[in-house]
Amino acid sequence: MSDNTQPNSEISLLQRIRMIYEDSDAKSQLFKTKLHTVITLVSLVIVVWALFTIAQFLVTAEWQVISDKRRAFMIGRYPEEHVWRIWPTVWMFAGLAGLSSALWLRPGRRMMISLFIAAAIVSYLFLEFDSNALKFGFGLLLGLCGYALGYFTYTKVSLNALVVRIAVLGWVLLIPVILVLLFIGDAPSTNYWGGLFVNIILAAIAIVVGTPLAVVLALGRTKEGYPIIRILSTTIIEVVRGAPLIAWLFMGRFVLPFILPSWFGLNEADVIIRTMIILIVFNAAYTAEVVRGGLQAIPKGQYEAANSVGFNGWQTLRLILLPQALRAVLPSLINQYIGLFKDTTLVYLISVVDVLEVGRKAFNELAYTGTALEVLVFVGFLFWIVTWSMSNLSKKVEENLGLGTR
Amino acid sequence: MNALTNFWYRSAYKRAIIQGAAILVVVFVGLGLAGQISNLENVHAPTFTSSPPFLTFDFLNARAGIALSHGLIFDIDSNDSRMDAILNGAWNTIRLASVLIGFASIMGLLVGIGRLSDFYLIRKACTLYVEILRNIPALLQIYIWYVVIWLTTPAITNAIQIDINFFGLELLQNFIIVSNKGFAIPWLVGHDNLGVWLFIGAVALVGAILLRRYLQKRQDDVGGNQRTNRYPILILLLISLVAYILLDSPFTGQTPHIIRSGAGGAIQNYQGGMVITGEFLAIVVALGFYTASFISEIVRGSILSLPAGQAEAAKALGLSAYQRLTLIILPQALRTMIPPLGNQYINMTKNTSIAVAIGFSDVVFATRTISNNAGHSLEIFTTLLVIYLVMALFISSVMNGLNWYVQRSGI
Numbered sequence: 022m023s024d025n026t027q028p029n030s031e032i033s034l035l036q037r038i039r040m041i042y043e044d045s046d047a048k049s050q051l052f053k054t055k056l057h058t059v060i061t062l063v064s065l066v067i068v069v070w071a072l073f074t075i076a077q078f079l080v081t082a083e084w085q086v087i088s089d090k091r092r093a094f095m096i097g098r099y100p101e102e103h104v105w106r107i108w109p110t111v112w113m114f115a116g117l118a119g120l121s122s123a124l125w126l127r128p129g130r131r132m133m134i135s136l137f138i139a140a141a142i143v144s145y146l147f148l149e150f151d152s153n154a155l156k157f158g159f160g161l162l163l164g165l166c167g168y169a170l171g172y173f174t175y176t177k178v179s180l181n182a183l184v185v186r187i188a189v190l191g192w193v194l195l196i197p198v199i200l201v202l203l204f205i206g207d208a209p210s211t212n213y214w215g216g217l218f219v220n221i222i223l224a225a226i227a228i229v230v231g232t233p234l235a236v237v238l239a240l241g242r243t244k245e246g247y248p249i250i251r252i253l254s255t256t257i258i259e260v261v262r263g264a265p266l267i268a269w270l271f272m273g274r275f276v277l278p279f280i281l282p283s284w285f286g287l288n289e290a291d292v293i294i295r296t297m298i299i300l301i302v303f304n305a306a307y308t309a310e311v312v313r314g315g316l317q318a319i320p321k322g323q324y325e326a327a328n329s330v331g332f333n334g335w336q337t338l339r340l341i342l343l344p345q346a347l348r349a350v351l352p353s354l355i356n357q358y359i360g361l362f363k364d365t366t367l368v369y370l371i372s373v374v375d376v377l378e379v380g381r382k383a384f385n386e387l388a389y390t391g392t393a394l395e396v397l398v399f400v401g402f403l404f405w406i407v408t409w410s411m412s413n414l415s416k417k418v419e420e421n422l423g424l425g426t427r
Numbered sequence: 428m429n430a431l432t433n434f435w436y437r438s439a440y441k442r443a444i445i446q447g448a449a450i451l452v453v454v455f456v457g458l459g460l461a462g463q464i465s466n467l468e469n470v471h472a473p474t475f476t477s478s479p480p481f482l483t484f485d486f487l488n489a490r491a492g493i494a495l496s497h498g499l500i501f502d503i504d505s506n507d508s509r510m511d512a513i514l515n516g517a518w519n520t521i522r523l524a525s526v527l528i529g530f531a532s533i534m535g536l537l538v539g540i541g542r543l544s545d546f547y548l549i550r551k552a553c554t555l556y557v558e559i560l561r562n563i564p565a566l567l568q569i570y571i572w573y574v575v576i577w578l579t580t581p582a583i584t585n586a587i588q589i590d591i592n593f594f595g596l597e598l599l600q601n602f603i604i605v606s607n608k609g610f611a612i613p614w615l616v617g618h619d620n621l622g623v624w625l626f627i628g629a630v631a632l633v634g635a636i637l638l639r640r641y642l643q644k645r646q647d648d649v650g651g652n653q654r655t656n657r658y659p660i661l662i663l664l665l666i667s668l669v670a671y672i673l674l675d676s677p678f679t680g681q682t683p684h685i686i687r688s689g690a691g692g693a694i695q696n697y698q699g700g701m702v703i704t705g706e707f708l709a710i711v712v713a714l715g716f717y718t719a720s721f722i723s724e725i726v727r728g729s730i731l732s733l734p735a736g737q738a739e740a741a742k743a744l745g746l747s748a749y750q751r752l753t754l755i756i757l758p759q760a761l762r763t764m765i766p767p768l769g770n771q772y773i774n775m776t777k778n779t780s781i782a783v784a785i786g787f788s789d790v791v792f793a794t795r796t797i798s799n800n801a802g803h804s805l806e807i808f809t810t811l812l813v814i815y816l817v818m819a820l821f822i823s824s825v826m827n828g829l830n831w832y833v834q835r836s837g838i
Contacts (some may be wrong), residue, residue, distance in 0.1 A: 249450060263815055
């Protein structure tokens, strides 16, 4: 048997190919029976046809609009002299991402390669802005430095603890830093915000502010012995979940200015601020249901054990309930966030110019007539990159947490 | 200090204080809202709002002044009331949602099973389908399908007219007409006796179901084959035949055709039959494919949650692959499938509101237009909330009923 599978010079090329084929997946999976063969051949024809169609589209399509409007896709009509407000966030994000991936994810080769491809695509998008290639390169460099820092301190216990603290602090500070940079000094009005930047900001704020709110709502809904709090949380959650996001966005446009209190000029807030409020509440209501699932999955013994060691309510929550609940529902949580990110495309309805709206405006221009499909495919690709990497990230985190295995 | 902490941790006091505080907050917010709303006139220009008293719905009885397109069965024109317009929009949403639920379920089932298939290419293709479609916003997919449909269909001036001929025999002319104004297909037009027919049909159906129950019970008690399906169907057919003889047909078939109007017949449009507009089709295809990718994950998850022994035992009994799936796997998987499926249906019903993006006249479109014309945004928003709530409650009650039935008896 063994000398049969040993390739040697006496075996002809044809035989060798045949042997490789016998050992490969193709034999066991593609041509197992006659039916398998037929279905494989039929679907092969379909696959080839589909690939051909896609290739034809990619080749014949006019991608001029994409490269002309690159800047608009990213940041809309944000004034050029204020773009410096955005770069530090990109750098901070890159550094933190590099550091955290080394600390917590321990990426394999495949993940590194896909990250590299993503970086290459993004750098293509940025490269022809005058001096922005350098700025983007700086971001990449920071990411690499972060990764190296995380990588080399991984085994040094005391240093590692410090680095972990820095990383956590960085993530916590990211959103405040973004907001400070965007509003400090003579910042352009939020009416100038646009492009993918708006989608990311809206989703990030809704996630960061909405999740603690969701935890409060979920706790309120599951709290025993507090019927009024429970009714209140249930009402809020169910009413918000009752209407589609579009209806809430209209509400944010037409009704919210009249019912918001006049503190800090909140009733005259820009449409983006109102959108943020709507998205925060909307996300909180949906996330609360996810968190509630996790809270209800915790066995009663955990509460009792926490009680018996003398933990107070806050300690029980912080040390016993939330770690277990959030870990158990992490996949659904990430799914909820991905859904939210996709839902940020709806904000065009209240005239926020997000990336999809930038695209729509682009292909409605006279110069770019007939490029609708190209633009839509490109925007879809942008979304796909972000959401796909989010879901892969969640898979990786799940693996590292040992979900489903312990 | 000790007395204070004791007081605080005596849980009855603690509960009373916390909940009292919650009530206070609610009252405070409520009063604030009421004050804010009653001050509206002073605060802002009267464009979007109305004069007090608030939350009165009289304005809904006024003339709407808009006509909704994409109507079917119920049609309104601009002289109908605003309430009629909103209800017509809601009817459009319901129509869309019911078509979508059917389409997405079938598609999701197929893809979900395909992802567990034995065939390598099918498995990979289904995985690719899910990974791509799930990660792209639904709105974007609607745009893409809308553009594709718009690009591939001709203008109505050279619409594609499909006839059905049978060996030179011209059976149906203009059976289907395709253009970028939509797909016109033949449809049934009801006669005056439709109401009587529906009543008779309902009575016959209830009678047949009762008969089937009785026969089933007798079969359980007495044994033997009591023809539990044959007799009820026969009864149903018999009643229909008698009704046909007495009342004549309730419908006539009607094929679509193109009419010309305007100066020199410049404007062409469909008449007769049923027109499936490009918007409707784009939304159904896009949202159907999109939701199917989520449903397929539910299907896959519930099939995987079954013990492997079930499939193995079925194999050992010599059941074919199809029998294993339909008799052993799916009926059991259905039990875990139904609750998340209901959630998905509700989500999809709410997602149909995205349809306003390409100008489909659903309930959001109707309410938004009326709100633009008449103000009263708060009242209209409340109406919208109630309409969606009723739909969600309907779906969840149906799914709960189904769940109860499946949990009790299986399929």
